[in-house]
Amino acid sequence: MTMTAEQARWFADITERITANVERAVLGKSYVIRLSLTAMLSEGHLLLEDVPGTGKTSLARALAQSVRGTTTRVQFTPDLLPGDITGITVFDQRSGDFSFHRGPVFATIVLADEINRASPKTQSALLEVMEEGQVTIDGVSHDVEAPFLVIATQNPIEQAGTYRLPEAQLDRFLMKTAIGYPDHAATVRILEGAGGPRALVVEPVVELETVRDLISVARTVHVDPTITDYVARLVEATRAHDDVRLGASVRGALALVRCAKTFAATEGRHYVIPDDVKALAEPVLAHRLGLDPESEFDGVTPSAVISEVLVETPPPSERIAV
Template identity: 45%
Template sequence: MREEQFQQLQRLTNEIEKVVIGKREVIQMTLTAMLAGGHVLFEDIPGVGKTVLVKTLAKAIQGQFSRVQFTPDLQPSDISGVSIYNEQSGQFEFRPGPIFTTILLADEINRTAPRTQAALLEAMSEGHVTIDNHTYALDQNFFVLATQNPIEYEGTFALPEAQLDRFLFRLAIGYPVLEDELLLMNGQQERALADVRPVLTTTELSQLKQAVDDVYTDELVTRYALDLVRASRVFPGVRLGVSPRGGIAFMKGARAYAMIQGRDYVTPEDLQKILPAVFSHRLILQGGSVSQAQTAEVLRGIIQQVAVPVKKRK
């Protein structure tokens, strides 16, 4: 990894942290998902700064920002756009929806009907939308940060497992510590957001994303990643483990995380660090339990059960 690339990522992290105070780890994990070409699902309580994080990231990379508030009556066309007949030209004209952006905040995604959820998640996977037999490409750096509230279930539509698998990470910001919350109450966040400066162009971001594929992964480390994935499928209390697609995402995320840390190679510790964010929403526990505490216990058990590789010296 070139020193220049690491410095770019450091500047981006530092710029966002000026606004999203005291959440450096969450910022790094969000950037990891973006570099890996994935998307993030934030399952978190309201009012902890998810929107601010997304807005700050968009400004810092000189990207466009759109927000969609998901509601039960939201239609797929409200997201992707619609073709409208122009009487003067006698032609149908496509009017793009908010999905044609760099960074999209999909707020409370579990409050809309499955058909609308599927339209967004298909676009996330395919990188384009098809309307009236015409295919329209999305931004090459298209990045979705979706939110859902874990404590409100009335009027919600749970995301199916196959759709959850489209998200690279599931993260939570959580409450700030006392000192950081005091700064927020003093209005520092609003002032800092207004002063955010672009530190990365979308072209430079594309180059960084391409560089992720050059991060070296030793065969032993790849085998360790696979062992962790396969352990998730047979671990006591787990009904459905991580899919092969999830395993591929796991490795991609590890390479991107290594870049964030300034390395051009993946370590077993990188895999352990991102494992909860990659695995937590892909596991289905026996009895259909959605307890975060129980899931966290299973994830710890998987890490403890699988032996860490040690390369022998010749």
């Protein structure tokens, strides 16, 4: 079943209300909020590479509060163990049975702060639940409830004592972006409300069940064959680029289509257009590219490669069937 125009208008109205509500806590960052919401409604996860103090925790809390969900924050450190994230099985001497104590990963939105500071083993524990939607402890599987969004962060200016996420693990994140510093007007508004955390004033605007409906409806957005052909050509162009050692994967192409469907619905359309793909190509594909070391030394960035690929790859010119 394909999304109807009426459903698209309903979808756009709900997501606009959520975005506006979250922006009460994260001022002047509607684009990043929309990307976060798109990631959640596309059943993916978000990687934020940004300096401290830009509002990453406020974003996670405000988004969770807006949908009446739960949020947890895990500070990743070198001594963090997998069980500190997923939970552990504890033996109860009174009953003689083992009971599972849930870890912080069992929440609507999990903020994995400075994920690259934990050991690869601990990183893998989180990435497993991101991919499978469940954790397995002592042979018993425990599902996390939908919606489930991991917002992981990395500090780009401090690399001492960190464990770089390998390409295969970066590929598991649906999108990567940065919040960035607010502009002058937003900074003034933040300072005027410096009496307490702004995320605490955010009230719910929808229920979790509505979010589950949004996720289900987003899957039904129409994608014309010319759009899928366009996405395939973009991905293939990244692999053939002279500065790229490792191009975007098939998982990246699938992620771009999934995000484009959700993004189109947030715009009130029940079909995807090339501009949806262009708007999301950089946050969805750039972190999946592995650059040639010499090109990277010369200052070439994955974002620049994506921009070049978008210019050189013509979008579909024929009319899209809906």
